[in-house]
Amino acid sequence: MTIFPDKASFLAALHNMPAPDGTALAQARERQAQLTKPAGSLGRLEDIALFMAGWQGQAIPTLDAVQAVVFAGNHGVAAQGVSAFPSEVTAQMVENFRHGGAAINALSRACGASLSVVPLDLEQPTGDITVQPAMSEAECLAALQAGAASVLSADLLLVGEMGIGNTTPAAALCAQAFGGAGQDWVGRGTGIDDAGVARKMAAVDAALVRHGADCVDPFETLRRLGGREIAAMAGAILAARWRRIPVLLDGFICCAAIAPLVVAAPALTDHCLSAHCSAETAHGRLLAAMGLEPLLRLDLRLGEGSGAALAVQIVRAALATHAEMATFAEAQVADPL
Ligand SMILES: Cc1cc2ncn([C@H]3O[C@H](COP(=O)(O)O)[C@@H](O)[C@H]3O)c2cc1C
Numbered sequence: 001m002t003i004f005p006d007k008a009s010f011l012a013a014l015h016n017m018p019a020p021d022g023t024a025l026a027q028a029r030e031r032q033a034q035l036t037k038p039a040g041s042l043g044r045l046e047d048i049a050l051f052m053a054g055w056q057g058q059a060i061p062t063l064d065a066v067q068a069v070v071f072a073g074n075h076g077v078a079a080q081g082v083s084a085f086p087s088e089v090t091a092q093m094v095e096n097f098r099h100g101g102a103a104i105n106a107l108s109r110a111c112g113a114s115l116s117v118v119p120l121d122l123e124q125p126t127g128d129i130t131v132q133p134a135m136s137e138a139e140c141l142a143a144l145q146a147g148a149a150s151v152l153s154a155d156l157l158l159v160g161e162m163g164i165g166n167t168t169p170a171a172a173l174c175a176q177a178f179g180g181a182g183q184d185w186v187g188r189g190t191g192i193d194d195a196g197v198a199r200k201m202a203a204v205d206a207a208l209v210r211h212g213a214d215c216v217d218p219f220e221t222l223r224r225l226g227g228r229e230i231a232a233m234a235g236a237i238l239a240a241r242w243r244r245i246p247v248l249l250d251g252f253i254c255c256a257a258i259a260p261l262v263v264a265a266p267a268l269t270d271h272c273l274s275a276h277c278s279a280e281t282a283h284g285r286l287l288a289a290m291g292l293e294p295l296l297r298l299d300l301r302l303g304e305g306s307g308a309a310l311a312v313q314i315v316r317a318a319l320a321t322h323a324e325m326a327t328f329a330e331a332q333v334a335d336p337l
């Protein structure tokens, strides 16, 4: 199914998004009020149960099919010396994903998610954003479309990425979306040294000078400052919204992928939970700017969807309490006074 045949349909999909199912939400809220616990005592687990009910359109939501999808892309800006690793690692990690040996493989198995891996033209890096747009219009549309097409029928979608150098375009997207300069959004990524951090900040600042005035809508911002796996994540998250599939956002790059979309259409995050706050310094600032409260803080700084896979366990626990607890009437426990 072609969801974004052209730029106009992508922008139309972003500016006219479906809402959750109000009836299922009301029924789930009603059920929560009857469960044998003081109202609100399960804190955010209660919110998660309502969130899942609203998006799945069922009063008692389920978590049978969890899909993790990892998009991979390469970046022209890596030539500026902005990562601690060479670009070949992207394709090598895709092979590792295929053989089941990466962190996301282990974490997907641990949380019961099926894993899809989607490499995007790895032999053709994006344009170096310090001097040219990352992608042509056709390339950006193809990446958005690849993201949308990868979304299966799932109860919950986890979105992750692999792309050496991609914390640099991610920082540029954040600066363009929420203001500030390289120094406000650049971190150490894979563990680059101080000189590398200085090169990253300079690269982000150069990209903002080169493209800032032309970032007139979320498509142009993604096309100029993003990358293939970054646009694919945005496409997958928007496509999930149209299919009312709730999403667990992963780390800094995943959240940066939707930053330009969220500025244009703040309701985009309504079907998303922030799984975790990563150790990449700007992730906390980005979550705050998008009004998201992370479920976990485990000092991860990996990406791949690793934090999202961990947070599945919390969603599972929320749905277990919602589905399995007795009501006051069933357990013959006295109602609140
Ligand atoms: C072996 C390896 C596995 C990874 N898995 C995720 N990333 C993470 O690191 C990269 C971003 O950091 P930077 O901008 O510094 O390159 C992305 O590929 C991200 O997914 C990895 C990085 C490496 C080296």
Ligand SMILES: O=C(O)c1cccnc1
Pocket: 167, 188, 189, 190, 250, 251, 252, 253, 254, 278, 279, 280, 283, 300, 301, 302, 303, 304
């Ligand atoms: O927050 C992330 O997802 C992240 C941070 C550093 C490197 N790769 C990913």
